[in-house]
Amino acid sequence: MIELSGYTVKKQGFALKRFDFAISPGECWFVSADYRDNAELFFAALATLVYPVEGNYRFKGTLLDFSSYKNLLPYKKRMGYISPCLNPVSNRTIRENLLLPRYCEENSLSVKLDKNIEDMCVLFHIRNKLDEKITMVSQWDAKITIMIRELSKNPELILVERPEEVVAPDRLWMFTNLLHQELVSGRSLVIFSRNKAFYDNFSPDGKVMLKGEKVTII
Amino acid sequence: MRHLNAKEGGILKTIHKVMPMNSLAGYIGRKTLDYIDHLFNLAAFAVKLAADSMPSAIKGLAVVRWGMVEQIYFTAIQALWLIIPISLLMGSMILLQFVKFSGQVDLGKLAIIIIIRELGPIITALLVILRSATAVTIEMGYMRVQNEIASLEMAGIDPLRLLAIPRFIGITAAIACLFVIFDFLAIFGGYLLVKITTSLPVDNYLTGIASAITVSDIAVGIIKAVCFGVVISITTLYHGFNSEKRITAIPRITSASAIECFFYCMIINIFVSVIFYF
Numbered sequence: 257m258i259e260l261s262g263y264t265v266k267k268q269g270f271a272l273k274r275f276d277f278a279i280s281p282g283e284c285w286f287v288s289a290d291y292r293d294n295a296e297l298f299f300a301a302l303a304t305l306v307y308p309v310e311g312n313y314r315f316k317g318t319l320l321d322f323s324s325y326k327n328l329l330p331y332k333k334r335m336g337y338i339s340p341c342l343n344p345v346s347n348r349t350i351r352e353n354l355l356l357p358r359y360c361e362e363n364s365l366s367v368k369l370d371k372n373i374e375d376m377c378v379l380f381h382i383r384n385k386l387d388e389k390i391t392m393v394s395q396w397d398a399k400i401t402i403m404i405r406e407l408s409k410n411p412e413l414i415l416v417e418r419p420e421e422v423v424a425p426d427r428l429w430m431f432t433n434l435l436h437q438e439l440v441s442g443r444s445l446v447i448f449s450r451n452k453a454f455y456d457n458f459s460p461d462g463k464v465m466l467k468g469e470k471v472t473i474i
Numbered sequence: 475m476r477h478l479n480a481k482e483g484g485i486l487k488t489i490h491k492v493m494p495m496n497s498l499a500g501y502i503g504r505k506t507l508d509y510i511d512h513l514f515n516l517a518a519f520a521v522k523l524a525a526d527s528m529p530s531a532i533k534g535l536a537v538v539r540w541g542m543v544e545q546i547y548f549t550a551i552q553a554l555w556l557i558i559p560i561s562l563l564m565g566s567m568i569l570l571q572f573v574k575f576s577g578q579v580d581l582g583k584l585a586i587i588i589i590i591r592e593l594g595p596i597i598t599a600l601l602v603i604l605r606s607a608t609a610v611t612i613e614m615g616y617m618r619v620q621n622e623i624a625s626l627e628m629a630g631i632d633p634l635r636l637l638a639i640p641r642f643i644g645i646t647a648a649i650a651c652l653f654v655i656f657d658f659l660a661i662f663g664g665y666l667l668v669k670i671t672t673s674l675p676v677d678n679y680l681t682g683i684a685s686a687i688t689v690s691d692i693a694v695g696i697i698k699a700v701c702f703g704v705v706i707s708i709t710t711l712y713h714g715f716n717s718e719k720r721i722t723a724i725p726r727i728t729s730a731s732a733i734e735c736f737f738y739c740m741i742i743n744i745f746v747s748v749i750f751y752f
Contacts, residue, residue: 344625346616363535
Protein backbone atom coordinates (compact mmCIF):
# COMPACT_ATOMS: atom_id res chain seq x y z
CA MET A 257 0.00 0.00 0.00
CA ILE A 258 2.54 2.58 1.14
CA GLU A 259 6.29 2.35 1.41
CA LEU A 260 8.56 4.87 3.08
CA SER A 261 12.28 4.42 2.66
CA GLY A 262 15.19 6.32 4.22
CA TYR A 263 12.58 8.78 5.48
CA THR A 264 13.46 11.71 7.74
CA VAL A 265 10.89 14.18 9.02
CA LYS A 266 11.20 17.15 11.38
CA LYS A 267 8.64 19.35 13.05
CA GLN A 268 8.76 21.79 15.96
CA GLY A 269 11.81 20.32 17.64
CA PHE A 270 10.88 16.70 17.03
CA ALA A 271 12.43 14.48 14.39
CA LEU A 272 12.25 10.92 13.15
CA LYS A 273 15.38 9.95 11.30
CA ARG A 274 16.03 7.60 8.40
CA PHE A 275 13.32 5.06 8.92
CA ASP A 276 11.72 2.54 6.61
CA PHE A 277 8.10 1.59 6.85
CA ALA A 278 5.80 -0.39 4.59
CA ILE A 279 2.25 -1.60 4.99
CA SER A 280 0.31 -3.96 2.73
CA PRO A 281 -3.45 -4.06 2.07
CA GLY A 282 -5.43 -5.62 4.91
CA GLU A 283 -2.63 -5.23 7.44
CA CYS A 284 -2.98 -3.70 10.87
CA TRP A 285 -0.01 -2.02 12.55
CA PHE A 286 0.35 -0.68 16.06
CA VAL A 287 2.46 2.30 17.00
CA SER A 288 3.98 2.91 20.41
CA ALA A 289 5.82 6.12 21.26
CA ASP A 290 7.71 7.63 24.15
CA TYR A 291 6.25 11.08 23.34
CA ARG A 292 2.84 11.85 21.98
CA ASP A 293 4.41 14.43 19.64
CA ASN A 294 6.59 11.73 18.12
CA ALA A 295 3.53 9.66 17.26
CA GLU A 296 1.83 12.79 15.92
CA LEU A 297 4.83 13.44 13.68
CA PHE A 298 4.89 9.83 12.46
CA PHE A 299 1.20 9.94 11.54
CA ALA A 300 1.53 13.37 9.92
CA ALA A 301 4.40 11.93 7.85
CA LEU A 302 2.27 8.96 6.75
CA ALA A 303 -0.59 11.33 5.90
CA THR A 304 1.87 13.47 3.86
CA LEU A 305 1.04 16.50 6.00
CA VAL A 306 4.70 16.82 6.96
CA TYR A 307 7.17 16.83 4.09
CA PRO A 308 10.30 14.71 4.28
CA VAL A 309 13.75 16.17 4.74
CA GLU A 310 15.04 13.11 2.90
CA GLY A 311 13.72 9.78 1.70
CA ASN A 312 11.05 8.45 -0.62
CA TYR A 313 7.35 7.86 -0.19
CA ARG A 314 5.61 5.43 -2.54
CA PHE A 315 1.86 5.04 -2.65
CA LYS A 316 0.91 1.81 -4.41
CA GLY A 317 4.23 1.94 -6.23
CA THR A 318 3.96 5.59 -7.29
CA LEU A 319 6.70 7.86 -5.98
CA LEU A 320 5.11 10.92 -4.42
CA ASP A 321 6.22 14.35 -5.58
CA PHE A 322 6.43 16.76 -2.64
CA SER A 323 7.29 19.80 -4.74
CA SER A 324 3.72 21.12 -4.43
CA TYR A 325 0.92 20.35 -1.98
CA LYS A 326 -1.40 20.04 -4.97
CA ASN A 327 0.39 16.89 -6.16
CA LEU A 328 -0.42 15.24 -2.84
CA LEU A 329 -4.14 15.99 -2.69
CA PRO A 330 -5.21 12.93 -4.75
CA TYR A 331 -3.21 10.66 -2.42
CA LYS A 332 -4.47 12.33 0.74
CA LYS A 333 -7.96 11.64 -0.54
CA ARG A 334 -7.18 7.92 -0.55
CA MET A 335 -6.12 7.95 3.11
CA GLY A 336 -8.31 8.37 6.14
CA TYR A 337 -6.57 10.28 8.91
CA ILE A 338 -8.49 10.19 12.17
CA SER A 339 -6.74 12.32 14.75
CA PRO A 340 -7.70 14.68 17.57
CA CYS A 341 -5.32 17.21 15.97
CA LEU A 342 -7.61 17.72 12.99
CA ASN A 343 -10.64 19.98 13.20
CA PRO A 344 -13.53 20.67 10.86
CA VAL A 345 -14.06 24.18 9.45
CA SER A 346 -15.50 26.01 12.45
CA ASN A 347 -17.69 28.55 10.68
CA ARG A 348 -19.58 25.84 8.78
CA THR A 349 -22.25 23.41 9.91
CA ILE A 350 -21.61 19.70 10.46
CA ARG A 351 -23.59 18.94 7.29
CA GLU A 352 -21.54 21.41 5.23
CA ASN A 353 -18.32 19.95 6.60
CA LEU A 354 -19.41 16.45 5.68
CA LEU A 355 -20.47 17.54 2.20
CA LEU A 356 -17.54 19.86 1.36
CA PRO A 357 -15.63 17.26 -0.69
CA ARG A 358 -18.75 16.49 -2.70
CA TYR A 359 -19.58 20.18 -3.17
CA CYS A 360 -16.19 20.57 -4.81
CA GLU A 361 -16.31 17.30 -6.71
CA GLU A 362 -19.82 17.64 -8.10
CA ASN A 363 -19.74 21.44 -8.43
CA SER A 364 -23.12 21.79 -6.77
CA LEU A 365 -24.37 22.95 -3.38
CA SER A 366 -27.58 20.94 -3.60
CA VAL A 367 -26.04 17.50 -2.97
CA LYS A 368 -27.42 15.49 -0.07
CA LEU A 369 -25.77 13.22 2.47
CA ASP A 370 -25.28 9.61 1.43
CA LYS A 371 -27.17 6.89 3.24
CA ASN A 372 -24.03 5.47 4.85
CA ILE A 373 -22.99 8.91 6.18
CA GLU A 374 -26.48 9.48 7.57
CA ASP A 375 -26.28 6.06 9.25
CA MET A 376 -22.94 6.95 10.83
CA CYS A 377 -24.38 10.27 12.02
CA VAL A 378 -27.23 8.36 13.69
CA LEU A 379 -24.78 5.88 15.19
CA PHE A 380 -22.64 8.63 16.71
CA HIS A 381 -25.59 10.81 17.79
CA ILE A 382 -24.95 13.82 15.59
CA ARG A 383 -27.94 13.32 13.27
CA ASN A 384 -29.97 16.05 14.99
CA LYS A 385 -27.03 18.47 15.07
CA LEU A 386 -26.28 18.37 11.35
CA ASP A 387 -27.34 21.96 10.77
CA GLU A 388 -25.50 23.41 13.73
CA LYS A 389 -22.23 25.24 13.28
CA ILE A 390 -19.11 23.53 14.57
CA THR A 391 -18.62 26.34 17.11
CA MET A 392 -22.00 25.44 18.62
CA VAL A 393 -21.38 21.72 19.12
CA SER A 394 -19.12 19.88 21.56
CA GLN A 395 -15.50 18.99 20.82
CA TRP A 396 -16.51 15.33 20.60
CA ASP A 397 -19.07 16.09 17.90
CA ALA A 398 -16.52 18.16 15.99
CA LYS A 399 -13.99 15.30 16.07
CA ILE A 400 -16.66 12.79 15.09
CA THR A 401 -17.47 14.96 12.07
CA ILE A 402 -13.88 14.59 10.91
CA MET A 403 -13.94 10.85 11.66
CA ILE A 404 -17.11 10.35 9.59
CA ARG A 405 -15.77 12.47 6.74
CA GLU A 406 -12.50 10.54 6.66
CA LEU A 407 -14.22 7.12 6.73
CA SER A 408 -16.77 8.16 4.13
CA LYS A 409 -13.95 8.67 1.60
CA ASN A 410 -13.57 4.87 1.40
CA PRO A 411 -9.89 5.23 2.20
CA GLU A 412 -7.43 2.52 1.29
CA LEU A 413 -5.28 3.30 4.32
CA ILE A 414 -6.71 4.37 7.67
CA LEU A 415 -4.51 6.17 10.18
CA VAL A 416 -6.01 6.20 13.65
CA GLU A 417 -4.26 8.41 16.18
CA ARG A 418 -5.47 8.56 19.79
CA PRO A 419 -9.05 7.39 19.04
CA GLU A 420 -9.92 7.82 22.73
CA GLU A 421 -9.65 11.60 22.13
CA VAL A 422 -11.76 11.48 18.97
CA VAL A 423 -14.68 9.32 20.02
CA ALA A 424 -16.38 9.57 23.42
CA PRO A 425 -15.67 6.52 25.64
CA ASP A 426 -19.27 5.26 25.52
CA ARG A 427 -19.14 5.13 21.70
CA LEU A 428 -15.63 3.82 21.24
CA TRP A 429 -16.86 0.25 20.73
CA MET A 430 -18.92 1.41 17.73
CA PHE A 431 -15.83 2.98 16.23
CA THR A 432 -13.89 -0.27 16.83
CA ASN A 433 -16.61 -2.19 14.97
CA LEU A 434 -16.36 0.21 12.05
CA LEU A 435 -12.59 -0.26 11.89
CA HIS A 436 -13.04 -4.04 11.95
CA GLN A 437 -15.38 -3.80 8.97
CA GLU A 438 -12.80 -1.71 7.13
CA LEU A 439 -10.05 -4.24 7.90
CA VAL A 440 -12.19 -7.11 6.65
CA SER A 441 -12.78 -5.25 3.39
CA GLY A 442 -9.01 -5.07 2.79
CA ARG A 443 -8.14 -1.62 4.12
CA SER A 444 -4.84 -1.10 5.91
CA LEU A 445 -4.83 0.25 9.43
CA VAL A 446 -2.22 2.03 11.54
CA ILE A 447 -3.18 2.67 15.16
CA PHE A 448 -1.71 4.69 17.99
CA SER A 449 -3.60 4.78 21.25
CA ARG A 450 -2.87 5.54 24.91
CA ASN A 451 -5.77 3.28 25.77
CA LYS A 452 -4.32 -0.25 26.10
CA ALA A 453 -7.81 -1.76 25.95
CA PHE A 454 -8.30 -0.33 22.44
CA TYR A 455 -5.36 -2.38 21.13
CA ASP A 456 -6.95 -5.56 22.51
CA ASN A 457 -9.62 -5.34 19.82
CA PHE A 458 -7.08 -5.85 17.03
CA SER A 459 -4.32 -8.30 16.24
CA PRO A 460 -1.29 -6.55 14.82
CA ASP A 461 0.72 -7.58 11.76
CA GLY A 462 3.57 -5.40 12.94
CA LYS A 463 4.61 -2.78 15.45
CA VAL A 464 6.39 0.54 15.13
CA MET A 465 8.28 1.80 18.17
CA LEU A 466 9.18 5.47 18.32
CA LYS A 467 11.87 6.38 20.80
CA GLY A 468 13.50 9.77 20.51
CA GLU A 469 14.50 10.14 16.89
CA LYS A 470 14.70 6.41 16.35
CA VAL A 471 12.02 4.36 14.62
CA THR A 472 12.11 0.60 15.19
CA ILE A 473 9.99 -1.83 13.25
CA ILE A 474 9.12 -5.08 15.01
CA MET B 475 26.17 54.59 33.94
CA ARG B 476 25.42 58.14 32.83
CA HIS B 477 23.98 58.36 29.33
CA LEU B 478 25.30 61.25 27.27
CA ASN B 479 22.62 63.65 26.13
CA ALA B 480 21.62 63.91 22.48
CA LYS B 481 23.83 66.97 22.00
CA GLU B 482 26.90 64.98 23.00
CA GLY B 483 25.98 62.24 20.56
CA GLY B 484 24.47 60.20 23.40
CA ILE B 485 21.96 58.20 21.36
CA LEU B 486 24.50 57.08 18.79
CA LYS B 487 27.05 56.19 21.44
CA THR B 488 24.45 54.22 23.39
CA ILE B 489 23.39 52.34 20.24
CA HIS B 490 27.04 51.73 19.46
CA LYS B 491 27.63 50.25 22.90
CA VAL B 492 24.56 48.01 22.71
CA MET B 493 25.15 47.11 19.10
CA PRO B 494 28.63 47.59 17.58
CA MET B 495 28.70 49.30 14.18
CA ASN B 496 29.37 46.20 12.06
CA SER B 497 26.60 44.26 13.77
CA LEU B 498 24.26 47.24 13.26
CA ALA B 499 25.09 47.17 9.54
CA GLY B 500 24.61 43.41 9.59
CA TYR B 501 21.27 43.82 11.31
CA ILE B 502 20.06 46.37 8.75
CA GLY B 503 21.33 44.16 5.92
CA ARG B 504 19.62 41.06 7.29
CA LYS B 505 16.35 42.94 7.83
CA THR B 506 16.51 44.30 4.27
CA LEU B 507 17.15 40.86 2.82
CA ASP B 508 14.34 39.40 4.93
CA TYR B 509 12.00 42.08 3.64
CA ILE B 510 13.00 41.47 0.02
CA ASP B 511 12.47 37.76 0.57
CA HIS B 512 9.06 38.52 2.07
CA LEU B 513 8.13 40.64 -0.97
CA PHE B 514 9.12 37.83 -3.33
CA ASN B 515 7.05 35.35 -1.33
CA LEU B 516 4.11 37.73 -1.42
CA ALA B 517 4.50 38.09 -5.19
CA ALA B 518 4.72 34.30 -5.63
CA PHE B 519 1.56 33.87 -3.54
CA ALA B 520 -0.20 36.52 -5.66
CA VAL B 521 0.78 34.76 -8.89
CA LYS B 522 -0.41 31.41 -7.52
CA LEU B 523 -3.70 32.94 -6.45
CA ALA B 524 -4.19 34.72 -9.76
CA ALA B 525 -3.48 31.52 -11.70
CA ASP B 526 -5.94 29.58 -9.56
CA SER B 527 -8.57 32.31 -9.93
CA MET B 528 -8.90 31.74 -13.66
CA PRO B 529 -12.40 30.34 -14.24
CA SER B 530 -11.03 27.39 -16.23
CA ALA B 531 -8.79 26.41 -13.30
CA ILE B 532 -11.49 26.54 -10.67
CA LYS B 533 -12.78 23.10 -9.92
CA GLY B 534 -15.93 23.34 -7.85
CA LEU B 535 -16.93 26.81 -9.00
CA ALA B 536 -20.13 26.57 -6.95
CA VAL B 537 -18.20 26.49 -3.68
CA VAL B 538 -16.01 29.41 -4.76
CA ARG B 539 -19.12 31.43 -5.68
CA TRP B 540 -20.68 30.55 -2.32
CA GLY B 541 -17.64 31.81 -0.40
CA MET B 542 -17.39 34.88 -2.61
CA VAL B 543 -20.99 35.97 -1.97
CA GLU B 544 -20.46 35.47 1.77
CA GLN B 545 -17.28 37.56 1.68
CA ILE B 546 -18.97 40.38 -0.23
CA TYR B 547 -21.77 40.28 2.36
CA PHE B 548 -19.30 40.47 5.27
CA THR B 549 -17.04 43.09 3.73
CA ALA B 550 -19.46 45.30 1.80
CA ILE B 551 -23.04 44.89 3.04
CA GLN B 552 -22.20 44.65 6.74
CA ALA B 553 -19.84 47.63 6.43
CA LEU B 554 -22.56 49.90 5.10
CA TRP B 555 -23.63 51.06 8.57
CA LEU B 556 -20.06 52.30 8.97
CA ILE B 557 -19.36 53.69 5.51
CA ILE B 558 -22.64 55.64 5.26
CA PRO B 559 -22.16 57.91 8.31
CA ILE B 560 -18.43 58.28 7.63
CA SER B 561 -18.97 59.32 4.03
CA LEU B 562 -21.72 61.76 5.02
CA LEU B 563 -19.54 63.28 7.74
CA MET B 564 -16.50 63.51 5.48
CA GLY B 565 -18.52 64.97 2.60
CA SER B 566 -20.19 67.62 4.73
CA MET B 567 -16.96 68.42 6.61
CA ILE B 568 -15.03 68.96 3.36
CA LEU B 569 -17.84 71.08 1.93
CA LEU B 570 -17.99 73.23 5.08
CA GLN B 571 -14.27 73.93 4.78
CA PHE B 572 -14.54 74.63 1.03
CA VAL B 573 -17.23 77.22 1.50
CA LYS B 574 -14.61 79.43 3.16
CA PHE B 575 -12.81 79.60 -0.19
CA SER B 576 -15.97 80.15 -2.20
CA GLY B 577 -15.22 82.39 -5.12
CA GLN B 578 -11.45 81.94 -4.78
CA VAL B 579 -11.12 78.37 -6.00
CA ASP B 580 -13.06 75.95 -8.19
CA LEU B 581 -14.98 74.02 -5.52
CA GLY B 582 -16.05 71.30 -7.95
CA LYS B 583 -12.47 70.56 -9.03
CA LEU B 584 -11.24 70.59 -5.45
CA ALA B 585 -13.97 68.19 -4.36
CA ILE B 586 -13.09 65.79 -7.18
CA ILE B 587 -9.39 65.84 -6.28
CA ILE B 588 -10.00 65.33 -2.58
CA ILE B 589 -13.02 63.03 -2.51
CA ILE B 590 -12.96 60.97 -5.71
CA ARG B 591 -9.25 60.76 -6.42
CA GLU B 592 -7.72 60.63 -2.94
CA LEU B 593 -9.95 60.28 0.11
CA GLY B 594 -12.55 57.92 -1.35
CA PRO B 595 -10.21 55.03 -2.15
CA ILE B 596 -8.00 55.54 0.91
CA ILE B 597 -10.82 55.77 3.46
CA THR B 598 -12.60 52.80 1.91
CA ALA B 599 -9.38 50.80 2.04
CA LEU B 600 -8.73 51.84 5.62
CA LEU B 601 -12.20 50.77 6.71
CA VAL B 602 -11.82 47.41 4.99
CA ILE B 603 -8.38 46.89 6.54
CA LEU B 604 -9.68 47.68 10.02
CA ARG B 605 -12.88 45.72 9.69
CA SER B 606 -12.40 42.81 7.29
CA ALA B 607 -8.73 42.32 6.49
CA THR B 608 -7.80 41.83 10.14
CA ALA B 609 -10.72 39.43 10.51
CA VAL B 610 -9.57 37.40 7.50
CA THR B 611 -5.99 37.18 8.82
CA ILE B 612 -7.24 36.04 12.23
CA GLU B 613 -9.64 33.54 10.64
CA MET B 614 -6.97 32.01 8.39
CA GLY B 615 -4.37 31.99 11.15
CA TYR B 616 -6.81 30.32 13.52
CA MET B 617 -7.74 27.75 10.89
CA ARG B 618 -4.08 26.95 10.44
CA VAL B 619 -3.39 26.69 14.17
CA GLN B 620 -6.46 24.48 14.65
CA ASN B 621 -5.43 22.25 11.71
CA GLU B 622 -8.67 23.05 9.91
CA ILE B 623 -6.68 23.69 6.74
CA ALA B 624 -4.86 20.37 7.15
CA SER B 625 -8.21 18.60 7.55
CA LEU B 626 -9.41 20.17 4.29
CA GLU B 627 -6.28 18.91 2.56
CA MET B 628 -6.93 15.44 3.96
CA ALA B 629 -10.38 15.60 2.35
CA GLY B 630 -8.64 16.23 -0.98
CA ILE B 631 -9.82 19.85 -1.06
CA ASP B 632 -7.42 22.55 -2.18
CA PRO B 633 -7.54 25.12 0.66
CA LEU B 634 -6.40 27.91 -1.64
CA ARG B 635 -9.40 27.36 -3.87
CA LEU B 636 -11.90 26.90 -1.08
CA LEU B 637 -10.70 29.64 1.26
CA ALA B 638 -8.38 32.07 -0.51
CA ILE B 639 -9.95 32.63 -3.93
CA PRO B 640 -13.44 33.55 -2.66
CA ARG B 641 -11.90 36.01 -0.20
CA PHE B 642 -9.55 37.44 -2.82
CA ILE B 643 -12.37 38.12 -5.30
CA GLY B 644 -14.88 39.04 -2.58
CA ILE B 645 -12.71 41.65 -0.84
CA THR B 646 -11.62 43.20 -4.14
CA ALA B 647 -15.20 43.48 -5.39
CA ALA B 648 -16.37 44.79 -2.01
CA ILE B 649 -13.81 47.60 -1.93
CA ALA B 650 -14.74 48.71 -5.45
CA CYS B 651 -18.43 48.78 -4.47
CA LEU B 652 -17.77 50.58 -1.17
CA PHE B 653 -15.68 53.18 -2.99
CA VAL B 654 -18.57 54.02 -5.34
CA ILE B 655 -20.95 54.26 -2.36
CA PHE B 656 -18.52 56.42 -0.40
CA ASP B 657 -18.01 58.87 -3.27
CA PHE B 658 -21.70 59.11 -4.05
CA LEU B 659 -22.71 59.71 -0.43
CA ALA B 660 -19.81 62.03 0.34
CA ILE B 661 -20.68 64.29 -2.60
CA PHE B 662 -24.49 64.18 -2.68
CA GLY B 663 -25.13 63.28 0.96
CA GLY B 664 -22.61 65.82 2.20
CA TYR B 665 -24.16 68.48 0.01
CA LEU B 666 -27.68 67.70 1.23
CA LEU B 667 -26.55 67.62 4.87
CA VAL B 668 -24.94 71.07 4.59
CA LYS B 669 -27.81 72.46 2.56
CA ILE B 670 -30.44 71.26 5.06
CA THR B 671 -28.64 72.08 8.28
CA THR B 672 -26.91 75.37 7.40
CA SER B 673 -27.58 78.54 5.43
CA LEU B 674 -24.18 78.51 3.73
CA PRO B 675 -24.03 79.32 -0.02
CA VAL B 676 -23.40 75.87 -1.56
CA ASP B 677 -25.73 76.05 -4.55
CA ASN B 678 -22.96 75.92 -7.14
CA TYR B 679 -21.20 72.93 -5.55
CA LEU B 680 -22.89 70.17 -7.56
CA THR B 681 -22.85 72.05 -10.85
CA GLY B 682 -19.16 72.76 -10.23
CA ILE B 683 -18.48 69.05 -9.78
CA ALA B 684 -20.57 68.12 -12.83
CA SER B 685 -18.64 70.52 -15.05
CA ALA B 686 -15.21 69.62 -13.71
CA ILE B 687 -15.37 65.82 -13.53
CA THR B 688 -13.69 63.79 -16.26
CA VAL B 689 -13.63 60.09 -17.12
CA SER B 690 -10.05 59.81 -15.88
CA ASP B 691 -11.09 61.07 -12.41
CA ILE B 692 -13.59 58.24 -12.06
CA ALA B 693 -11.17 55.75 -13.64
CA VAL B 694 -8.39 56.70 -11.21
CA GLY B 695 -10.67 56.18 -8.22
CA ILE B 696 -11.86 52.80 -9.47
CA ILE B 697 -8.34 51.65 -10.43
CA LYS B 698 -7.07 52.62 -6.98
CA ALA B 699 -9.96 50.84 -5.27
CA VAL B 700 -9.39 47.64 -7.27
CA CYS B 701 -5.62 47.74 -6.67
CA PHE B 702 -6.20 48.29 -2.95
CA GLY B 703 -8.59 45.35 -2.93
CA VAL B 704 -6.06 43.08 -4.63
CA VAL B 705 -3.21 44.17 -2.34
CA ILE B 706 -5.25 43.97 0.87
CA SER B 707 -6.69 40.53 0.12
CA ILE B 708 -3.35 39.07 -0.97
CA THR B 709 -1.45 40.48 2.02
CA THR B 710 -4.02 39.31 4.58
CA LEU B 711 -4.36 35.87 3.04
CA TYR B 712 -0.60 35.48 2.76
CA HIS B 713 -0.10 36.29 6.44
CA GLY B 714 -2.97 34.04 7.47
CA PHE B 715 -1.86 31.05 5.39
CA ASN B 716 1.77 31.38 6.44
CA SER B 717 1.13 31.87 10.13
CA GLU B 718 3.15 29.86 12.61
CA LYS B 719 1.13 27.09 14.22
CA ARG B 720 0.92 28.88 17.56
CA ILE B 721 -2.04 30.79 18.87
CA THR B 722 0.31 33.53 20.14
CA ALA B 723 1.45 34.17 16.57
CA ILE B 724 -2.01 35.37 15.52
CA PRO B 725 -1.95 38.86 17.13
CA ARG B 726 1.51 39.45 15.67
CA ILE B 727 0.56 38.47 12.11
CA THR B 728 -2.69 40.43 12.34
CA SER B 729 -0.92 43.62 13.28
CA ALA B 730 1.84 43.06 10.71
CA SER B 731 -0.71 42.36 8.02
CA ALA B 732 -2.81 45.46 8.80
CA ILE B 733 0.22 47.77 8.81
CA GLU B 734 1.57 46.24 5.60
CA CYS B 735 -1.80 46.56 3.86
CA PHE B 736 -2.01 50.25 4.70
CA PHE B 737 1.60 50.87 3.68
CA TYR B 738 1.14 49.15 0.29
CA CYS B 739 -2.11 51.08 -0.27
CA MET B 740 -0.32 54.37 0.31
CA ILE B 741 2.41 53.40 -2.17
CA ILE B 742 -0.14 52.35 -4.79
CA ASN B 743 -2.08 55.56 -4.19
CA ILE B 744 0.93 57.69 -5.02
CA PHE B 745 1.96 55.44 -7.90
CA VAL B 746 -1.45 55.59 -9.63
CA SER B 747 -1.76 59.35 -9.05
CA VAL B 748 1.68 59.90 -10.59
CA ILE B 749 0.84 57.76 -13.63
CA PHE B 750 -2.44 59.56 -14.33
CA TYR B 751 -1.69 63.17 -13.47
CA PHE B 752 2.00 63.83 -14.00
